[in-house]
Amino acid sequence: MKSRWRRVSAVLLLPLLVASQPRTAAQSRPLSSDTAVRQLDSSWRQLDQQLRALDALLPNDLQGLPAGDSAIPPLPANLIKANQAPSGALRPDQAIPVPPLDLPTATQLQGSGVQGLSLEQALAIAFASSASLQALREQVAASLASLQAALGTWWPRISAVASGGSGQSGTWFNAPVGNGNLGFGPQFSPGGAFYVPSGGGAYLNESQTQGQAGLELDYTLIDFARTPKIQSVRAQLRNARNTYAANLRSLQLKVSEAYYRLQQADQTVRIRDAAVRNDLLILRDTEDLKRAGLVPRLDVLRRRSIEASDQEQLIQSLADRAVARRQLAVLLNLPPQLTPAASDPIAVQPRWPLDLETSLLAAYRGNPELEAILATREALAKNSTATAAGLLPKLSLFANAGGSAGNTNQFDATVSNGGCCGATLVPVQNSNGYAWSLGLTLRWLLFDGGTTAGQARALARQADATAQQYAEQRDAIRLRLEQAFFNHEASLAKLASARRGLAAALEAFRDVRLRYQTGLSSELDLSNTQERLIGALVSRLNATVGVNISYAQLLRELLPVPRDPAAPLKPLLQLDPGQLP
Numbered sequence: 001m002k003s004r005w006r007r008v009s010a011v012l013l014l015p016l017l018v019a020s021q022p023r024t025a026a027q028s029r030p031l032s033s034d035t036a037v038r039q040l041d042s043s044w045r046q047l048d049q050q051l052r053a054l055d056a057l058l059p060n061d062l063q064g065l066p067a068g069d070s071a072i073p074p075l076p077a078n079l080i081k082a083n084q085a086p087s088g089a090l091r092p093d094q095a096i097p098v099p100p101l102d103l104p105t106a107t108q109l110q111g112s113g114v115q116g117l118s119l120e121q122a123l124a125i126a127f128a129s130s131a132s133l134q135a136l137r138e139q140v141a142a143s144l145a146s147l148q149a150a151l152g153t154w155w156p157r158i159s160a161v162a163s164g165g166s167g168q169s170g171t172w173f174n175a176p177v178g179n180g181n182l183g184f185g186p187q188f189s190p191g192g193a194f195y196v197p198s199g200g201g202a203y204l205n206e207s208q209t210q211g212q213a214g215l216e217l218d219y220t221l222i223d224f225a226r227t228p229k230i231q232s233v234r235a236q237l238r239n240a241r242n243t244y245a246a247n248l249r250s251l252q253l254k255v256s257e258a259y260y261r262l263q264q265a266d267q268t269v270r271i272r273d274a275a276v277r278n279d280l281l282i283l284r285d286t287e288d289l290k291r292a293g294l295v296p297r298l299d300v301l302r303r304r305s306i307e308a309s310d311q312e313q314l315i316q317s318l319a320d321r322a323v324a325r326r327q328l329a330v331l332l333n334l335p336p337q338l339t340p341a342a343s344d345p346i347a348v349q350p351r352w353p354l355d356l357e358t359s360l361l362a363a364y365r366g367n368p369e370l371e372a373i374l375a376t377r378e379a380l381a382k383n384s385t386a387t388a389a390g391l392l393p394k395l396s397l398f399a400n401a402g403g404s405a406g407n408t409n410q411f412d413a414t415v416s417n418g419g420c421c422g423a424t425l426v427p428v429q430n431s432n433g434y435a436w437s438l439g440l441t442l443r444w445l446l447f448d449g450g451t452t453a454g455q456a457r458a459l460a461r462q463a464d465a466t467a468q469q470y471a472e473q474r475d476a477i478r479l480r481l482e483q484a485f486f487n488h489e490a491s492l493a494k495l496a497s498a499r500r501g502l503a504a505a506l507e508a509f510r511d512v513r514l515r516y517q518t519g520l521s522s523e524l525d526l527s528n529t530q531e532r533l534i535g536a537l538v539s540r541l542n543a544t545v546g547v548n549i550s551y552a553q554l555l556r557e558l559l560p561v562p563r564d565p566a567a568p569l570k571p572l573l574q575l576d577p578g579q580l581p
Helices: 002-020 032-057 076-082 106-110 119-129 131-154 225-289 298-334 355-365 367-391 451-517 523-558
Strands: 114-117 157-175 200-225 339-342 393-416 428-443
Touching: 002 119, 002 131, 076 298, 106 200, 106 355, 114 119, 114 393, 119 225, 119 298, 119 523, 131 225, 225 298, 225 339, 225 367, 225 451, 355 451, 451 523
Parallel strands: 114 339
Antiparallel strands: 157 200, 200 393, 393 428
């Protein structure tokens, strides 16, 4: 096969090689037949050496080159399965996502078929099921809970306290020196009630059970950090809500782009499939003409090469469509067993209804990305104020009241050497009481080595840095919008040119095919015209998708979106200037 390919290539390249050789004055003279044959044979050997060197650079093909008239191989089965037609429309109950911490099973990964859905339906599913959007909803809820917690600092803190316990102890008393010589009277003389001889002692066990309960109140009367802290948390809540709104816009753009790319992949498959089918028809006609002796074998070989190349393009387009379907499924957070397909036909979006200047002004007005940065700046500034307020006095009111009760048991009392200590022994004793207190606490940080002041300055500098972030984001919004605006204008103009080019290419292909069948045109003209027709089809498709994607990019910058995650969401595919703020 390699030798046959070299001979065919040599026949094609030989005129080029001969034409590329510089001709001297002697060579310009007519040559004899023997000299011409020798030169041709030398050129053939040189060309054969070059082709052998080229073959040495290519990796070895383990399967070998097939015969030129071999059967057309079938398409890969996995690609056919991934590109099967939708079995029906996607139902809302089928789009419920699996729990976020679950992994797909083998049965789910095998799939249950392809379901079709419209762009509007895809956006509704994404708004309801997107994992990233659901995470932002949770963050908004967390910020709201933080605000509620901060507002609670205006109220007093009331606590119920209680404690209780039980224990036992043993005590040994000893008097090395008695009290009989103190002269306190007969009660302290030997035999008296309080007499303790020298060396007397006593031992007893005692168990105690105690309990107390009450209420405590702590109320901050004056705290200069409380108000800025609450304002900072409010700003953080606004930041979370604006971030949620900005991601709504971004998600709609991502879903729209993925849907348009899927439509483009679908149409590309149709174009490539039509090209292969047309190649087979022309190949059949060329083989019939070859058998009739009307065209050379070279035409058949070229048509087979073109058919193989177009089949390669078809295989790649099938793979691209399978990937595009999975990309859309990921954005929609669909169950793993479902594969989406675009059911909407390709329709061109209208021209953008606003001029560039009006679009820019509308994009800046109420932009959630810019408002999120402003909310962050305010939160940092209020945190700086709250931190600096730590150097100011803080006045709090405290109060508590409660009661207590106890029980004491004394037992196993024994004496030695005449007894000791004169303590009154009460076998069982109960006690109870109450207590309350009320007061004020003043706390004033006088010196902390500049820690608080440094933290306040750091937060203030971070707030100043957000101004540059605001400027950067403002410029990025303008760049995105202008880029989308100019691409939209260019895509509309290219679409008009592509339509004209397609109409001309289609008529040219019809004419050249008839001329080729009647022998009035060459196969090379047919191949070039067919290639131009396919290129015109692809150009019109790309221009159409370019119009729609650039429109979606423009819509992203001005799309009205709610800041509240609980607010209803309705997909908006075209801009209504009357809905702008």
